[in-house]
Amino acid sequence: MIACAHAQRLLPLLYDGELESPLRRELSRHVTDCSVCTRTVALLNRSQELLCQTIDDHIDDVDFSGFWQGVEAKLSQPPPFWRTRVSGWRESWLAFWSWRTPVWATAMAVIVLAAVQFLLPPSPQEQVTKSLVSENNQAQIESLSTSNPVLVWNEPTHHATVIWVGDESMEEQR
Amino acid sequence: MEQSDWELVRQCKSGDRQAFRELVERYQRKTVAIAFGIVHDREDALEVAQEAFAKAFTSIQKFKEEASFYTWLYRITVNLAIDRQRQKNRQPLLDRDDQGEGEGGGIEAMPDSADTDPFEKVKDKELGERIREALDELTPAHKAVILLREVEGLSYEEISDVLQCSRGTVMSRLHYARKKLQSRLRDDL
Numbered sequence: 001m002i003a004c005a006h007a008q009r010l011l012p013l014l015y016d017g018e019l020e021s022p023l024r025r026e027l028s029r030h031v032t033d034c035s036v037c038t039r040t041v042a043l044l045n046r047s048q049e050l051l052c053q054t055i056d057d058h059i060d061d062v063d064f065s066g067f068w069q070g071v072e073a074k075l076s077q078p079p080p081f082w083r084t085r086v087s088g089w090r091e092s093w094l095a096f097w098s099w100r101t102p103v104w105a106t107a108m109a110v111i112v113l114a115a116v117q118f119l120l121p122p123s124p125q126e127q128v129t130k131s132l133v134s135e136n137n138q139a140q141i142e143s144l145s146t147s148n149p150v151l152v153w154n155e156p157t158h159h160a161t162v163i164w165v166g167d168e169s170m171e172e173q174r
Numbered sequence: 175m176e177q178s179d180w181e182l183v184r185q186c187k188s189g190d191r192q193a194f195r196e197l198v199e200r201y202q203r204k205t206v207a208i209a210f211g212i213v214h215d216r217e218d219a220l221e222v223a224q225e226a227f228a229k230a231f232t233s234i235q236k237f238k239e240e241a242s243f244y245t246w247l248y249r250i251t252v253n254l255a256i257d258r259q260r261q262k263n264r265q266p267l268l269d270r271d272d273q274g275e276g277e278g279g280g281i282e283a284m285p286d287s288a289d290t291d292p293f294e295k296v297k298d299k300e301l302g303e304r305i306r307e308a309l310d311e312l313t314p315a316h317k318a319v320i321l322l323r324e325v326e327g328l329s330y331e332e333i334s335d336v337l338q339c340s341r342g343t344v345m346s347r348l349h350y351a352r353k354k355l356q357s358r359l360r361d362d363l
């Protein structure tokens with residue numbers, strides 16, 4: 001005897017005609033005697049009916065009289081220039097190299113690596129440098145992110161502010 | 175006697191357009207239905223289906239006869255419909271709203287029929303809207319699976335051939351799509 005929980009999992013397969021006997025026969029017998037499974041099959045049936053009806057209603061309304069002429073019109077359109085070039089290149093490339101997957105995988109890997117490199121947020125050093133762009137003899141630091149000690153002081157004689165970041169390579173002066 | 179798809183395909187391969195016309199007439203309705211289920215617009219669906227046939231004819235030499243013609247044709251259709259839908263989704267919302275109001279709009283634009291009961295019409299319209307919403311919540315791949323199974327009646331094997339995925343993927347996508355549809359149509363089931 002098939003358990004109801006197991007039967008429930010198999011019902012879509014039964015409904016879609018994807019089960020072979022004897023399981024199909026056994027399941028069909030269970031459905032006849034089980035109200036839960038009968039309801040599940042009815043649900044599958046009704047939702048299919050509604051979907052088909054909705055699509056059919058629209059397709060019934062379509063005028064197919066000029067359909068073939070539309071296909072012919074598309075057939076007589078010359079392919080775009082770039083497509084001819086690309087497909088020509090592709091054909092010759094494939095004839096030259098038959099290992100398609102590794103080629104594409106390698107190309108994609110290179111593109112992804114390049115994109116990651118390009119899209120990564122700039123390092124703290126770059127952030128400081130970028131935000132120190134001068135305009136009208138003034139500059140604004142919007143953020144400074146570092147784990148090293150930072151010292152800031154004003155030098156009134158030269159109208160300058162000095163910022164020291166505790167790393168030899170990161171000394172900036174204004 | 176009606177010629178088989180294979181016989182017609184063989185004639186197409188030797189450049190016979192009349193044979194291809196017969197294949198077009200055989201599959202035009204099904205092809206438009208698949209495209210419509212994905213793009214939700216009659217004009218777009220017609221355009222996609224015609225493009226799919228044109229593409230099928232121009233690449234008929236590449237068609238290997240161990241597969242069936244219609245699964246190959248449906249694959250081209252599904253891919254073109256998905257591309258079309260993506261293009262539409264990239265359009266500004268305002269454009270899309272305008273199109274919805276227009277001629278041959280989305281699923282919500284049910285056909286007018288003089289002898290339809292007005293109450294039934296409203297009910298049908300609401301139902302059509304709910305089905306459209308349910309389909310819209312699905313990814314194109316899920317949409318394609320449920321359409322190919324429920325509307326076109328393809329087997330799992332054929333669907334996996336159309337969508338170039340495993341039978342297990344077909345089963346899990348179908349399960350998910352059905353649950354989604356059933357949850358939207360709870361009151362109508």
Ligand SMILES: [Zn+2]
Nearest residue numbers: 004007034037
């Ligand atoms: Zn049961």
